[in-house]
Amino acid sequence: MQSEIILRMEGISKSFPGVKALQNVDFVLRKGEIHALMGENGAGKSTLIKVLTGVYEKDAGQIILDGRNVVCRSPQEALSMGIGTVFQEIALCPNLTVAENMFIGRSQNSFVRWKEMNAKAAQLLDSLGIPASPTQELSSCSIAVQQMVSIARAIDMDCKILILDEPTSSLDEDEVKKLFALMRELKARGVGIIFITHFLDQVYEISDTITVLRNGELIGEYQTAALSQIELISKMMGKALSDVSEMKKQEPQTSSDSVPVFEATGLSSAAGVRPFDFRIEKGEVNGFAGLLGSGRSESVRAIFAADKVTSGEVKINGKKVKLKTPLDAMKNGIGYLPEDRKHEGIVGELSVRDNIILALQVMKGFFRPLSRKQAEEFANEYIEKLGIKTPSINTPIDSLSGGNQQKVVLARWLLTHPMYLILDEPTRGIDVGTKVEIQKLVLRLAEDGVSLTFISSEIDEMIRVCSRLIVMKDREIVGELSGMNVTEQDAMHMIAQGGKGHV
Amino acid sequence: MSKLKKHINRSSHLFLPLSVLVLLIIVNLIKGADYFRITMVNGAFYGNIPNILFGASELVILSIGMTLVTAASRGQDISIGENGAITSAIFVWYVLNAGEVTLLTILVGFFISCVAGILIGAFNGTLVSVFNVQPMVATLILFLGGRSIAFMIDGKVSPILANEISNKIGTVIPGIPIHTPIILTAVFIAIVAVVLKKTNLRLYVESVGINPSAVRLNGIDPKKIIFLTFLIMGVCSAVAGFIAVNKAGRHDSVNLLKFIMMDAILAVALGGNSLGGGKFSITGSIIGAYTIEMLNRTLLRLEVNPEAIKAFKAVFIIVLMVIASPVVRVFVRKVLDKAKTIGKASSLSTPDSRQMD
């Protein structure tokens, strides 16, 4: 297994304004190796790939390719050095033929020799065992074949390194098998493959080596066979915070005759989460635990009706209700802070004030705008309450830091005085201080009788805040942990075992 | 100093149209010092300014609708002139078939044409919001076919609207010194201002234009808001068509409001609005519309050769747009900042230089 090293990245650092995306990271890829790059969101996986392929310029460190120190300034240059990349979304033209997609844009010559191109494509497709004809229109191929065509495009003839960034997320089991067969074929030819995925089982099926990143730092490189799933999960999630002394989560006051604030049975949505049951009591903080892609976000989105609800029955305070749109959920006292702050949370160019009052304003209705004075009062109240750092209430929200943006979105929901508030990754990508503030806020709200669902990629954070963890894997609830003494070990065991039980 | 700067920053979107307006006024004043002179003719104000206000009425109203459509849908409605031709054809058809022309028939006709405008807006809005067709492509349908529809409604002729009330709407009402289209435009602007004040239209439209997915999770249906802006655009088209046809006294389906969408889109852009949607300034668009009207007249006043007049306008607009583009703005800001730091450095070094003296 110990073979020739083709790529060595040493001491790579990269920061963006306010964020250290990579700190002194080393990475090694060998000939004929499938190397899984693992880590939760924001761990630095894609930054590392983008530094390697020349999308980003690194701040420090060096990249040694085949023993030569190289500087790569663009993906085209990377390609010419033998580094091919395939991203999650297929970046091909569906209305062109397979061969066109494989070669267009890469020939130096502006004239296309169709015959030669098609012959070359046929040869490559054949040697890789890709079931497609060069002259076929790409859109007539299945997603898996399209994905393979993009791999064929990326590797060309003399590719040494292939990067696959979540290539399997839109494939079904059969298609994944085909893709893996292709990966093994390439591996046999000596291509080094960097593989990024959220699916742990796939990592164990195909990879030789695993490198784990967390918060922009290298945790370590491991032989896949020597690393158990639970060890991997704990390395990915890690322990982020120790400042927990003043926080005390509460046992919810459940008595057998109490009516849950929110209760769902057989709930499922178009986003693909399997029907699940869920309930939350007054003043309870619970959480959906699981890795990214496990269905934890999809579950809470189904509760808020953010995705199209396909089945299930919902009761609020014991009364049956129909929640078809987010507005229905809002009117029933539910708030939802989405996972993707930039795309689904903030309204970029709008002022901090407008961002704070947005949800309340919508609930009041189109014809009942808040007066300017009222809006300013509300905005100022919450800027003070949550300690939002902003030059003024008229500042566009997108010029604030991530943590302050998140606080504004939180303020938006707090202003509606929700009965039940869902927070999906409220602490992601924000500084440690704000993280702790948000955790404290969650517990304080619970004390005041608000029910909350809290999701985080950092398991220790969830254990600190939640009194009950609903564990998910592969878009299904696989177990539940409750009580004051749940440990990280328990949670990780369940995530790992749940998977085993399933297989 | 800093207060002034703050003020300029806040209204920076008005900087472009206002500076163009000032430039045009200067050019006109050079051409003739009596540019602002207003006289009374037949009991109504007459002069360059009343002429501009009169001439730009339809454009102002249409650019208000265009601003909202642009802000919410991130695209433009290119069928507004054709829609105005259709709604005004319906207005004329009703008035000519309703028997004796009274104020009531005119009002009912106007109301019907507004309903038609709303239906047209619903057609365009459905294509854009429900079927996700690009606004320009969706409205291309009526842009191409609208005048034929108007022609059919006209009964294949250009019907004449020769009645006293229409004439008064198109010119002046005796006893009122301001031309009626100017008053109607002012009333329309006032209504829009009230709607913006009394509803959440601005917040909703801007939010939808900036981030539809976030807005959806806050209980606003972006499709509905985009649809709504097209309905409003339909009403704007109907009002503009009403004014245009009463001005003309005759329904010419071929030439009525022809190519006005170009100027309306230009007014929106000139008003400091992004054609990519999001935050908007109706004040900016209104000033932009009057600016374009003044530009058109200034080119005539400068006696630009008719063959070259369009090219002149194009060059003028290109220069404006380049000046207003983010690239140049950032560049200018950089240069200014540099100048400032150099200025600071030199002011620090002044004592030294004095000593040298």
Add this chain to the structure above:
Amino acid sequence: MKKLPRVGLLLLMVMLVLSYGSAIVAAEELIKIGIVNLPPEESGYRQANVEDMNRVFSRENGYDAKQTNTADNSEQIAAARGYIRDGVDYLLISAANASGWDDVLQSAKRAGVRVILFDREIDTDPSNYEVALLSDMYYEGELAVNWVLNNVPEPINLVLIRGQMGSAAEIGRSAAVLKAAEEGKLTIVADGTGGDTWSLEEARKVVEAAIAANKDFNVIYAQNDGMAQGAVQALEAAGISHGKDGKVKIIGFDFNRFALRNVQAGYWDADVQCNPRQAAEIEKWIRTGNIPSGIVYQEEIVLDSNTITDEDIEKYGINVDPGKGVITR
């Protein structure tokens, strides 16, 4: 279930078309004519032209005529090919575009189809068609200029309002005025255009700009009736007298009935014809078999407040008639 009525409707339509077709087959001895024309909604002129063609080449008059109306040159050419295939005797064409017709005209010649152009010229060898019956825009301009020279007191200071720049009408009608100005017969004090349009609003702006510049003028030469209307609106608003007893003489083009009524009422002064009714002349040629060759220009007239009669308006006018004494402002 839902589809059934639709299928029924479709069948009904097919049957209607078929029965219409058989009617054509049944008709014998009729002269077959294919007319390739522009769409009626293009202008009042075209509307009158299309209707005139339909009226003259009717079944009662012994013709089996079909007309295609489109502003798309390639669709026009396709329609012409279709008519040639159908074996028409005569092909009448008013082309959207002056070029691109060589092939289809030659195949008409080979097929023995006689081609007559009307209203619009085609850039091709004259042997490719029999005759072109056109309006001479320059001649129309000359008619107007002569009227101005004979009826406006010296010195003649003229405001020229051009229509859509580059159109045949604009070029011809402008050329006559520009020539007269060059010869020193009159002075052009303002020269404006509707740009891409023939719009009333643009014409109004041209006159308003001339007034703002304190230009002294006594005649407005507007290249269509709508523009003349806009020009007069500008005068009205400025309180400048016009028409029969007024300071500024108004001359328009196209013979819209509303314009002729304005002339009759002395609100305007004169209007020049642009005759859309070529059908009668062409029908006469076909009936007598005496077809001229080359380009034939139509006889067109100018009418002014002193000469105009109700019969003229009825006979020569186009578009809707507002009625005697009604002024369209």
